[in-house]
Amino acid sequence: MAPDTLHRFMFAQAPVRGLLVQLETSWQDVQARHYYPQPVRDLLGQLLAGAALLGSNLKTAGQVIVELRGDGPLRLLVADNRGGTTVRGLARWSEPLQGTDWQGLLGDGRLVITLDARGDGRRYQGIVELAAAGLAQTLEHYFASSDQLPGCIVLAADDARAAGLLLQRLPGNAGPDDAAQWDHIAALAGTTRPQELLHLSPEQLLGRLFGDQDLHLLAAQELRFGCSCSSERVEATLLGLGRAEIESLLAERGSIDVDCEFCNQHYRYDRAAVRRLLENMGTGPLH
Structure with a gap:
């Protein structure tokens, strides 16, 4: 598997687009800057993958900043993506961490996404409440509120890699067959296991998940760790x-x-x- 890549893919017979991001070197670079306890580390890795997915369509100077803010021991997680090609992230927390439950870590919190799509200073900010099921579902709620389009997101991270899968239903299709196709493909995506998302190649993973679909995997886009400080x-x-x-x-x-x-x-x-x-x-x- 080639690390630090974002793949776009399309379904020939269904109104659905997909993105798959797998990070290795850039995720290791984030971890090399600071020590993170395992619960913080895994959630930060998921957020980094989420930022990579959200920044996939940025112009060269564009930026997306994804923040988790809470009043629990895990006060802040932030990841950003510049130009669709560089990612970075950090977390702030205090001891003791209250287990590994996401709501126990963050407490009463929210997801804040700041988007400057073209790098011209015109920023859009979206805020959503934390979903009980975790970060992936919270990001799904963001997509539903900002794009008015249903999305399906799967995220995973360990000490070696961080990865994310995003499916989004395309606009302009509202027929019963289109809705059934979306439900079927989203259900297939929901069977993704973390170790598969992290360690299978794009071809292997997408073939396992969507083997019954006519799927076209597009050229990969490289990502790397990058900081904007100077x-x-x-x-x-x-x-x-x-x-x-x-x-x-x-x-x-x-x-x-x-x-x-x-x-x-x-x-x-x-x-x-x-x-x-x-x-x-x-x-x-x-x-």
Whole structure:
């Protein structure tokens, strides 16, 4: 199996489109940045796969951010997809974790999806309540509310891989045969076992699930771990603090240190670096 790929597929005789994502290297890269207990890790892997599915149609500069927010010990999980090709994710939690039940971990929570499809700054945000059955069902509710189209999602993750399967009924088809075909294909997808989703090749998995269908598997799209942090973004953030705050931080600490939570990249600005930054931006010398 080629890791870190997203496959599109179509059904010749049914108004259904499908996406299959399988992540290995990028998922390992996420885990290499932070330690995650197994319940947190598996849910973060599922969220990462979900973000990959949601970002499959993004333009080059587009971004989708998928967040799980709760008042339980697992306070935040976030994953994003940029340009349909790079993914990253992180989680914040506190001990003790209350078992492995998803509602016990998150408590009273919600799913927040922020979408900038073209990268032009026009953002759409959707918020849905957490479904009792887990993340996949919560994402299905999001699709139903945002696209008004039924969807079927299966997600899985372990310490090696993260994967997701998405089926969506296409618009413009409302006949009884179309509805029956959708119900049949969705029922087949529901038989997917986690280990199959994680470890079978796309050809093997789709053949096992939909062997009675005329299915066309399209070319694969590669994905990788990627972080959007940069010195330019950090410097813009520092300048946004204002001169007085920057001087206060320098006086207190002797330097300004910034860490990216997603990739653990460290940015350090001593007095000379901050002086150059302010002078280059035309704000005058630092006292």
